[in-house]
Amino acid sequence: MKITAGYLPGLKSSEVQWHTLGFGAGAQQVDVLVPQLTPAQLHTLAAHVRNQGRTQLKSMPVTQIIAAIDRAIERLLNPADPYRLELALLLPRISGFDAEMVRLGLNAYLKTFRAPQLQRFVAEDFSNPKLLDEFQPRAKGGMARALGPELLVHVWAGNVPGLPLWSLVCGLLVKAPAIGKVASAEPLFASLFARLLAEVEPRLAEVLAIVWFKGGDTASERALFAEADTVLAYGGNDTLTALRQQVPVSTRFLPHGHKLSVGLVSAAALDVAHAPATARAAALDVVRYEQQGCYSPHTYYVARGGRVTPREFAQQLAGELAALQHKFARRTLTLEESASMAGWRQGQEMQGFTGAGVELLGDAGAAWCVAYAEQASALLPCALNRTVQVQAVDRLEDTLPLLAAQREVLQTVGLAAAPQELHALAERLGAAGATRLCAIGQMTAPEAGWHHDGRFSLLDLVRMVELEQSAEDAAEQFAPYRD
Amino acid sequence: MAEAVHPSSQPASGIVPDLLAFIARPDEGENSFNALALRLFAHQFQHNTAFQKFCQQRGRTPRTVKSWRDIPAVPINGFKDLTLSCVPPEACERVFMTSGTTRGDVKGRHYHPQLQVYDLSMTLNFRQRFMAGRERMRFGVLFPSEQLMPNSSLAHYLALALHKFGTPESRYYLDTEGLQVDALCATLAQVQASGEPFALLGASYSFVHLMDALQARGLTFRLPAGSRLLDTGGFKGQSREMDMDAFYDALASTFGVPRSACINMYGMTELSTQFYDAGNAVLPAVKSGPHWIRTRVLDPLTRQESPKGERGILAHTDLGNFNSVTTILTEDVGVAVAGGFLLLGRAQGAQAKGCSLAVDEFLRAAQS
Numbered sequence: 001m002k003i004t005a006g007y008l009p010g011l012k013s014s015e016v017q018w019h020t021l022g023f024g025a026g027a028q029q030v031d032v033l034v035p036q037l038t039p040a041q042l043h044t045l046a047a048h049v050r051n052q053g054r055t056q057l058k059s060m061p062v063t064q065i066i067a068a069i070d071r072a073i074e075r076l077l078n079p080a081d082p083y084r085l086e087l088a089l090l091l092p093r094i095s096g097f098d099a100e101m102v103r104l105g106l107n108a109y110l111k112t113f114r115a116p117q118l119q120r121f122v123a124e125d126f127s128n129p130k131l132l133d134e135f136q137p138r139a140k141g142g143m144a145r146a147l148g149p150e151l152l153v154h155v156w157a158g159n160v161p162g163l164p165l166w167s168l169v170c171g172l173l174v175k176a177p178a179i180g181k182v183a184s185a186e187p188l189f190a191s192l193f194a195r196l197l198a199e200v201e202p203r204l205a206e207v208l209a210i211v212w213f214k215g216g217d218t219a220s221e222r223a224l225f226a227e228a229d230t231v232l233a234y235g236g237n238d239t240l241t242a243l244r245q246q247v248p249v250s251t252r253f254l255p256h257g258h259k260l261s262v263g264l265v266s267a268a269a270l271d272v273a274h275a276p277a278t279a280r281a282a283a284l285d286v287v288r289y290e291q292q293g294c295y296s297p298h299t300y301y302v303a304r305g306g307r308v309t310p311r312e313f314a315q316q317l318a319g320e321l322a323a324l325q326h327k328f329a330r331r332t333l334t335l336e337e338s339a340s341m342a343g344w345r346q347g348q349e350m351q352g353f354t355g356a357g358v359e360l361l362g363d364a365g366a367a368w369c370v371a372y373a374e375q376a377s378a379l380l381p382c383a384l385n386r387t388v389q390v391q392a393v394d395r396l397e398d399t400l401p402l403l404a405a406q407r408e409v410l411q412t413v414g415l416a417a418a419p420q421e422l423h424a425l426a427e428r429l430g431a432a433g434a435t436r437l438c439a440i441g442q443m444t445a446p447e448a449g450w451h452h453d454g455r456f457s458l459l460d461l462v463r464m465v466e467l468e469q470s471a472e473d474a475a476e477q478f479a480p481y482r483d
Numbered sequence: 484m485a486e487a488v489h490p491s492s493q494p495a496s497g498i499v500p501d502l503l504a505f506i507a508r509p510d511e512g513e514n515s516f517n518a519l520a521l522r523l524f525a526h527q528f529q530h531n532t533a534f535q536k537f538c539q540q541r542g543r544t545p546r547t548v549k550s551w552r553d554i555p556a557v558p559i560n561g562f563k564d565l566t567l568s569c570v571p572p573e574a575c576e577r578v579f580m581t582s583g584t585t586r587g588d589v590k591g592r593h594y595h596p597q598l599q600v601y602d603l604s605m606t607l608n609f610r611q612r613f614m615a616g617r618e619r620m621r622f623g624v625l626f627p628s629e630q631l632m633p634n635s636s637l638a639h640y641l642a643l644a645l646h647k648f649g650t651p652e653s654r655y656y657l658d659t660e661g662l663q664v665d666a667l668c669a670t671l672a673q674v675q676a677s678g679e680p681f682a683l684l685g686a687s688y689s690f691v692h693l694m695d696a697l698q699a700r701g702l703t704f705r706l707p708a709g710s711r712l713l714d715t716g717g718f719k720g721q722s723r724e725m726d727m728d729a730f731y732d733a734l735a736s737t738f739g740v741p742r743s744a745c746i747n748m749y750g751m752t753e754l755s756t757q758f759y760d761a762g763n764a765v766l767p768a769v770k771s772g773p774h775w776i777r778t779r780v781l782d783p784l785t786r787q788e789s790p791k792g793e794r795g796i797l798a799h800t801d802l803g804n805f806n807s808v809t810t811i812l813t814e815d816v817g818v819a820v821a822g823g824f825l826l827l828g829r830a831q832g833a834q835a836k837g838c839s840l841a842v843d844e845f846l847r848a849a850q851s
Contacts (some may be wrong), residue, residue, distance in 0.1 A: 158838055234838055258840040294838040335783070335794050335816060339830035342783035342796075343560070343814075349540065350564040365785045381840045409840055 003090065005187040006035035007194035009206035010048035016041065019212065021184055023094045030093045034187050034212035039223035045209050046179060046227035050151045052206040053177025060203060062122060062132045065172055068201035070115035075196060077110050083196050087161075090188055095159040096331035097289060102161055105288060108445050109162050113169060117448035122173055124449040125458040132174060132462075141469035146462040148174030149252075153228035155243060157235040159185035160289050165193060166452070167232050168208070174461045177207040179224065187212055215239065221246040230254065230461060254460055256453060259294035259411035260381055262301065262403065263440050264396050264425070265313060266417035270306025276316055278416045281441025283320030285414060286368075287328055288444040291384040294453075295412040295436070295443050298382045299389040301399045310392035311359075314372035318361040321368040321386060330367040330386055337385060344383035345369060351377075379406050396425060400432050407433025411453060414440040498526055499600065502805055506603055510774035519802055520551035523809050530569035534808055537561070551777070556786065556798040556812035559753050562591030567807045570596050575806075579636035581752045582719065593636070593752050596806050601755045604803040605640055606647050608773045612759035613713060613746055614648060617680075620711075622653035623670060625685025625693060631659065636752045637716065641684060657689065664696045671704045671738075680709030683738065687714040687730070687747075688722035694737050695722075705739030712740050715748040731763045749826055753811050755803030758823075771823030775802040780819045781812070783830070791819050796830060 008016065018033045037045065057065075075081045079088075087106065092099040111117070122129045126146065128136050135143040152171045156164045164180060168190060171178045180190050191210045198205035213220040221243060225231050230252040233243050240255040247253045263285065269278050285297050300317070302310035333341065345360060348371040352358040361370040368386035376391040379402045393399055396417065403410055410433040415422060426437055435454030436446065451457065476482065505511075505519055525545040528535050534557065538544060541555045548554055557567065562581070566572060572594050581591035595601060614620070624641050632638040645653050656667040674681040683690075690712075697703065712734055718724050725733070731742045743762035749770050750757040756776040760768035772778065779788050780795035789795035797817040800810045816827045 160838070163838070236840075256838065258838050260840045292839050294840075296839050298839075333784075335796075336830055339783040339796060339814065339816075343558070345784075346558045346560060349537075350560065352540070384839060 001029070002031045002033065003188070004033045005182065005191040005210070006033075006212060007191050007198075007208065007210040008035055008037075008045060009052065009209055011037075011041060011045055021187060021212075024096075028093050030090060032094070032187050034182070036213055037211055037220070039219060042179075042211070042220065042223045043227065045211070046151055046224070049177045049179060049207060049209050050227075053150070053175070056203045057172075057175050057177055057207045060175065062129055062173065062175075065175065065204075066115050066118045066122075068197065068204055069113060069118060069169060069172060071200040072193065072196045073110050073113045075200065076193075077107065083192055086192060087189065091161045091186075094186055094188055095161055097159075097161065098328040098331065101288065101328040105444070106162055109165075112446075112448035113165065118169070118173065121169075121449035122458065124451075125456050135465075135467055138466075142472065143467040145465045145467075146174070147465055148176040148462050149228070149230040150177070151228050151230075152176035152178040152461065153224055153231045154178060154180040155231065155233035155235070156180060156190065157183045157185075157233075157239065158292060159183065160292050161186065162189055163234070164190040166457075167234075168193065170457045170461060171232075172204070172208075174458055176230070176461060179209045179211060179227075181224070182210060182212050184212070184215065216242065218242075218246055225251060232256070232461075254455075256294075258409065259453065260379070260406055260409045261295050261297050261412035261414070261443060262299045262379065262399075262410075263297045263414035263443065264399060264417065265300060265302045265440070266396055266415075266421050267303040267306035268418040268421065269416035270303070270308040270313060272307055274416075275306070275308040275313060278440060279313060279316035280320045281416075281439070282317055282414075283324055284441055285443040286317075286321065286386055286388050287324045287330075290330060290386060291382070291388075293444055295446060296384075297388060297412075297414060297443055299379060299391060301376060301391055301393050301396065301402075303396050304392055304394055310390065311372055311374075314359075314361060314370050314390035317388070317390060318368070318370045321362070321370065321388075322366070325367050333385060341369070341383040341385060341387060344387055345371075376402060378402060396421070397428070400428055403429070403434065404432040410434050412436040412438060412443050412446075414438055414443040416440045498522060498805060499597075502600060502802060503603055505802065506600070506607065506773075506775050516774065516777065516802070517551050520554065520800060520809055521545075521548065523802060523805055524548055524551075524554050526805075527569055527808055531567060531808070533561075533565035534567055537565070551800050551810070552779070552788075554800065554810045556781070556810045557808045558812045559591060559751070559814060561811075562593060562753050562807075563589045566592075566594075568594035568596075569806050570594070577639070578634060579639070579752045580634040582635075591752060593807055595755075598639070600803050600805055601639075602643060604756045604773070604775065605643050608757060608759070609644060609648065611773070612761075613644075613682075613711065613748075615709070615711065617709075619648055619650050620653075620680055620682045621674065622649035623667060623681065623683045624653075624655045625657050625662070625683065625689035626655070627657055627659075628655050637686065637750070640750065640757070644684060657685070662689070662692055662696060664693070664700075667693070668697070668700070668702060671706070674710075675704055675706060678707045680707050680711070682711045682713065684713040686716045686721070688716070688718045690714050690734060691718065691722035691725060691730070694733055697737055703737050703739070710738070710740050710744065712738060712745045713748055714745070715750060727763075727766055731766070751799075751811075751813065753804075753807070753813075754799060754801045755805075756801045767825040767827065769820055769823045770826055772799075776800065778817075778819075778824055780817055780824060783812075786812075789819070794818050794827065797824065797826070 016035045019036045021032045023030045076084050091102050130136050131146045135145045138144050154167050182190050194208045194210050225247045231247050232254045234256045236258050302313045348358045357374045359372045362368050371389045373391045376393045382388055413429050413434045528545055538555050543555050575594040575596050577595045579593045622645050626641050629638045629642040656663045731745055734745050735742050743764040745763045747760050748757050758770040758772045760770050777800045779798045781798050783796045797813045797815045814830050816830050817824045
């Protein structure tokens with residue numbers, strides 16, 4: 001089947017060149033047409049979206065924007081809604097992820113974008129959300145107001161369904177008209193969301209545009225970034241470095257690099273009653289979106305001293321992964337992914353030879369693999385696609401130097417620990433570079449309004465305008481009612 | 484160097500003469516290949532501790548391995564991490580090392596107690612696949628000599644070619660000073676005038692450097708009929724990357740040698756035998772080797788053979804590898820076709836499709 005992605009307010013689709021991205025094979029094949037604009041068309045589109053933003057979006061109170069997003073999300077949460085049906089049909093085909101996994105993941109994710117969550121999201125960054133609507137008095141005197149970008153550009157990466165929604169919503173909440181560049185791996189979600197938003201709120205119909213060009217197309221990147229006052233980009237460090245070179249020096253560049261996450265299991269969680277549930281939760285964090293997310297675990301460090309040993313925990317985890325394969329089958333790997341996984345397995349085996357004692361659970365044909373080691377070693381990424389390391393430690397504190405060595409890329413730490421341990425560890429994990437601590441089993445479902453990679457998702461987008469007390473005082477001198 | 488024969492190398496003494504005879508005889512089919520492969524496997528299992536462990540982890544022993552296809556394929560990284568030799572490394576006449584393009588700091592090592600087997604394998608095969616019926620030809624070599632690069636299997640290969648198949652005027656055109664463009668231009672002009680067929684051999688990237696240099700001088704040649712080119716190894720970041728079609732077009736137009744006489748050799752430090760195609764008129768060209776090496780196309784994870792026509796990772800069983808391991812798993816992607824296989828490039832590291840860090844990106848970052 002053939003579908004069209006992209007969203008181009010103000011441009012005629014007949015004037016635009018369309019490129020076909022193919023996904024899947026046989027009856028499951030989907031061809032997605034994506035718009036490939038010339039630099040001149042990008043310029044026209046940017047001007048249109050910027051103007052529409054000025055007249056339509058900037059004047060909308062935040063509460064009305066939240067209400068509009070909420071209406072769109074409500075539609076997407078309705079299993080009978082045509083937009084949701086389209087996502088349900090196409091996202092698994094495009095991403096290769098299991099359909100039921102996509103359904104559950106999408107529901108959990110979308111629920112974090114309902115009106116109350118969005119209000120909390122704004123309140124998280126703005127103690128007074130009205131700062132986004134008009135000048136507000138400051139405690140120190142004078143007034144202030146927060147203004148979003150005149151044009152925000154998003155560069156999305158990857159195929160994790162719904163990922164673009166995160167930054168799209170951030171932009172809308174600060175009233176930034178935006179152009180999003182979708183990834184070749186998943187061009188659909190953002191396009192559908194832009195169309196749906198236009199349907200539920202006509203004022204938002206022309207303030208978002210969705211385009212595509214090939215990664216590394218520097219001419220398009222330069223043309224697009226020259227229009228923006230903020231560029232928000234996702235991708236690997238190579239990609240981000242290349243993108244940064246195309247961003248004018250005066251333009252704000254907000255890169256989100258690839259990250260690495262881990263889980264810690266305390267001896268307190270390793271009694272006969274609790275260990276199986278923890279292992280199951282840990283397996284779910286591995287299976288969800290095949291570890292493609294920045295919050296997905298690569299290694300579980302497991303403390304010795306519980307009734308269940310770290311090795312037994314690794315075996316339980318392996319058992320859960322085997323069971324989950326029946327419920328959520330792993331997507332078919334490309335030859336390159338298989339080779340990468342085989343390379344990882346070989347590396348683990350070689351370590352086994354040299355005496356580090358690595359044991360592979362799961363044979364080469366299995367759709368998952370646990371590499372168990374009696375000793376913790378330097379934190380390295382696994383091969384994704386349900387490969388995970390389990391390493392024994394005497395105390396969870398022993399992991400801190402290993403984590404700190406990767407502070408540049410460390411993100412989420414999933415924890416199964418007793419309260420006293422939890423709070424003591426939280427302090428030190430933060431110091432080691434972690435930006436998010438959560439329960440094991442919740443690693444792939446961040447709370448609404450989380451500070452992605454420890455940054456202020458909304459505050460980073462705005463600029464503050466301060467009206468100082470001196471201006472107010474001086475104005476008094478020129479008032480018609482002055483004495 | 485290997486005058487004193489180590490006791491543990493004794494069992495090889497029976498195998499090596501048999502192996503040399505096997506290589507020298509014409510193809511005797513599957514059974515005879517299988518029998519020798521199993522003998523070599525038993526020998527390597529017994530005398531190579533690292534390989535023995537590797538096999539045991541896969542539940543493979545001489546008892547359970549009934550066919551050469553059952554011999555566990557050692558990933559080429561094994562040549563970096565393990566000592567794959569049946570005799571102590573210090574008892575080896577020569578060690579060939581990889582150039583270290585993938586894991587910069589660690590080089591793979593292939594131990595050769597003696598080079599008799601390697602040399603016989605190379606010369607018989609080279610005569611048949613490159614010499615086109617000639618006993619000798621005038622050679623130009625675009626690669627450093629064996630003295631300059633004693634651990635390079637390619638340097639040894641080219642030295643053998645020069646020594647065994649080159650006429651007395653044959654020589655190297657690359658030394659510590661780099662490519663000797665002036666001398667080579669003079670030679671090319673001379674053979675062009677004399678009508679004597681000429682062969683130019685070297686690394687693919689050296690050809691790129693040479694063609695760039697000739698282009699800068701505005702020079703092209705029309706080498707006499709019967710002239711041939713042999714390139715090998717790809718570009719490895721040593722020269723600009725060229726599309727292979729453009730590369731062979733450029734070779735043909737620069738030297739006046741038809742693409743059908745441009746032979747690509749596919750060899751590896753981890754092997755003792757090379758593969759050739761029969762010219763590169765059409766890409767990708769079918770590669771094949773002699774009767775003492777067999778190639779399979781495998782699924783990298785299950786190690787099962789891929790159905791004919793489907794892509795997979797190449798595994799080679801080279802009986803010439805009598806001292807290391809006969810069967811290696813490469814990182815090269817290929818597909819089995821009638822008469823051999825197509826080489827489709829390296830299995831590039833899989834990029835993460837989401838925002839999770841992937842191993843390859845991590846390693847690249849760690850190296851830079």
